[in-house]
Amino acid sequence: MPKTKSSPRPETTGLLPKTIDRRAQRRTHGPDRRSGKRVTVDLFMNRFVDGQPYLCRMLDISRTGARLVPILEPDSKRGPRYMGLQFQLPDRDDVITASGEAIRRGGKTVGIRFTNLPPDSAWAIESFLSFV
Numbered sequence: 001m002p003k004t005k006s007s008p009r010p011e012t013t014g015l016l017p018k019t020i021d022r023r024a025q026r027r028t029h030g031p032d033r034r035s036g037k038r039v040t041v042d043l044f045m046n047r048f049v050d051g052q053p054y055l056c057r058m059l060d061i062s063r064t065g066a067r068l069v070p071i072l073e074p075d076s077k078r079g080p081r082y083m084g085l086q087f088q089l090p091d092r093d094d095v096i097t098a099s100g101e102a103i104r105r106g107g108k109t110v111g112i113r114f115t116n117l118p119p120d121s122a123w124a125i126e127s128f129l130s131f132v
Contacts, residue, residue: 038062039132041090048084049073058087063125065100065113079110089128096121 040060046053047068057069070079085098098121104111117125 037129039129043087043090044071045085045087048086049080053086059109061089061125061129063122063129065103065111068110068112069108070110079105082115083112085112085114089124092124092128094120094124096124 038060039062041058043058045056045058045068047056047070048054054073055071057071059067059069061067066085073079079102081102083100083102085096085100087096088094089096097118098114099116100112101115102110103113
């Protein structure tokens with residue numbers, strides 16, 4: 001028995017949902033995958049691991065993360081994945097606190113993504129980035 005069509009195919013009537021084609025969007029690969037502006041800094045900061053502060057040097061910062069060089073750390077082959085961060089930006093008096101996740105380790109540096117950034121800290125970073 002031959003099949004009878006009761007309605008036209010959806011792709012010929014335009015009834016299919018539009019798909020998002022992300023192939024044309026710019027993707028960043030390699031060492032710089034941040035979408036926000038990155039600013040070079042040179043400052044000391046505390047990285048809290050298991051409740052203990054360890055001295056680090058921040059090399060750059062963006063709205064979404066930072067790049068650090070650990071200076072004093074506990075003996076560990078693999079550094080911590082989650083940590084607390086505490087630092088002061090140049091020409092500011094307020095102390096910025098954040099939580100972060102290590103997403104990249106290369107050589108002596110560690111790429112950190114901010115996972116919890118209080119509104120005051122986010123505002124301070126945005127303000128710093130806009131004036132540099």
